[in-house]
Amino acid sequence: MAVRCVLLLALAIACTGCGGPPSGEQPFLTRTYRTADGSTAHYVLFVPPNRDPAEKLPVILFLNGWGENGNDGLRQISNNFGGDMWRMRAWFPFLAVCPQCTYNAEWTPGSKNAELALGVLDEAIREFNGDPDRVSLTGASTGGTGALNIAVANPDRFAAAFPISTAIHISPQAIPGRPLPIWNFFNAGDSSILVREARTARKRQYEAGMSPLVTEFNQGGHNAWDAAYSSPALYEWLLQQKRGQSDPFAPYRFLAPQKGIAEWTSEEGSHWLADGDEFIAPPGDSRRELTSPAFTGDWAVHVDAQLGPGHAATVALRDAQGGRAELGLVLSSDGFAELTSSGKAAVTIDATAQRALRRGWNDIRLQSSQGRLSVLLNGWRALTDVDLPLAWPVRLSLVKPAGDVRTRFRFLRVSGAMEGANR
Incomplete structure (x- = not known):
């Protein structure tokens, strides 16, 4: 299934080409990012078809999980978010930025991979008129852990975070200034360690006066991303989030x-x-x-x-x-x-x-x-x-x-x- 998805998305991206804005049924683009040390990395963008170039787009930064690491610039969207974006392409309103983590590495704050993610995010926002006040951060599995850690390390950059299939290892007090809106998704039948840590972190957040959304799907396995990324409720919620916006009812x-x-x-x-x-x-x-x-x-x-x-x-x-x-x-x-x-x-x-x-x-x-x-x-x-x-x-x-x-x-x-x- 993952291979078939890679081929379909590869065809979609090939049809779009590497230059010029997308149109009609071809919303995917590839880009090459040049780092400060002169090395290059490929990444994928989803740009809403028939967008108004004068209108600022809400932005999602997606970080892939361990199984999609590499350097081909495509595999990162092969197993979860890429397929969902393709199925929702007719109405999906977000500029999505999808870098790829290198082999045997994670999205650790301060690492080359984390700097790559933030660099391609800035580049995409400039090129496609992304709204810097409506940038959300997500990832699946190790990508979800990276999303939370990068959000903590950069508390003034993001409007929301929605990690998938990951335990939350950060303290509720780690994000200064205001609680970052978070919606965490995981399966009740995932590994016992992940489920226990996710539930414990949830309670700690509540005890700290926060009230993040948490969806615990009543299903087994590690794959909570298919259900999460296909949820219209998630995207409605994201469109309501804005950087610096506070919950008028907090603390709880x-x-x-x-x-x-x-x-x-x-x-x-x-x-x-x-x-x-x-x-x-x-x-x-x-x-x-x-x-x-x-x-x-x-x-x-x-x-x-x-x-x-x-x-x-x-x-x-x-x-x-x-x-x-x-x-x-x-x-x-x-x-x-x-x-x-x-x-x-x-x-x-x-x-x-x-x-x-x-x-x-x-x-x-x-x-x-x-x-x-x-x-x-x-x-x-x-x-x-x-x-x-x-x-x-x-x-x-x-x-x-x-x-x-x-x-x-x-x-x-x-x-x-x-x-x-x-x-």
Whole structure:
């Protein structure tokens, strides 16, 4: 499969040639970069077809994994991102810059390979009017590790990073000034060491007040890049990132299960349990709710909800006058999400966001600014600035529907002033 992909991309690049802008169905270009010591290296560019040369392009710097190292200038896009760009070429809006790491080496900050990556990035931005404020960094496997390390070493250069199939070895405090937006993708069935390190790093980031997106695919093997790089939600998220832009809700309070259960209240007879140091689990098959103190201003709540056959989860909002709105999440062949208010449909959830729901853990994010609600499901914007018929202040509840014995929540993060609790 990798060989076939190499041949297809080689034909595409050969048809485009090495000079002049791409057009129509030929978006790939090759370039040769000359380093300070006079040596040369080949790299590949993806330039959106039919682009407006006067419009600044968002940029992705892609770093290949160990298996694609070499000096041919092509193999680096043979096994993952290159094929996805080719399939998405009709609409893919990014200038993608793809250097190649040399044999038996990695993208170590300060190394010749890292300097090559930053050099070709600057060259491509100049040639194709890339937007230096919208440059994101990604890589697969060892390329993902390199992407994170280069981002840490160059904190003012990038708007976001999205490593694939790699553990995060950096400290959350290693990036000065502001937390870099990060979306990490990996498989739950990858090597036990990678999965353990990725989960540990995630918790450290939460404890440091960050709330990065993390997608843990419910599948085995090392290849999380096919699912990640083909996700429209990822590219929608990238288009929203800009260098120097801060999260208005940061920092977040990470409520470990025991703390969350202690601070939030459950209905009479509705006991919730801390399952280890990650999970909040309602026992039994009856309906159970765990409710926050009242929010007294703008707020955000991020939580993971487990879905699967027979699973359902609900996040409810209610006011002191009895008004109530519920975001119901049910896994089906297409996914199903619905926002209801007082038993009636309040607004239609984006259909693509519904299909973003998947078996296993789902990242659910609700935030309210000036009384208007926005919702993200696994990074996809499901609702934006919806005005709900609720009086201020409001409380939020995690709800396990009746008849479901397997629903669990984890990694509860909260931002905003609440009655009886600190930000």
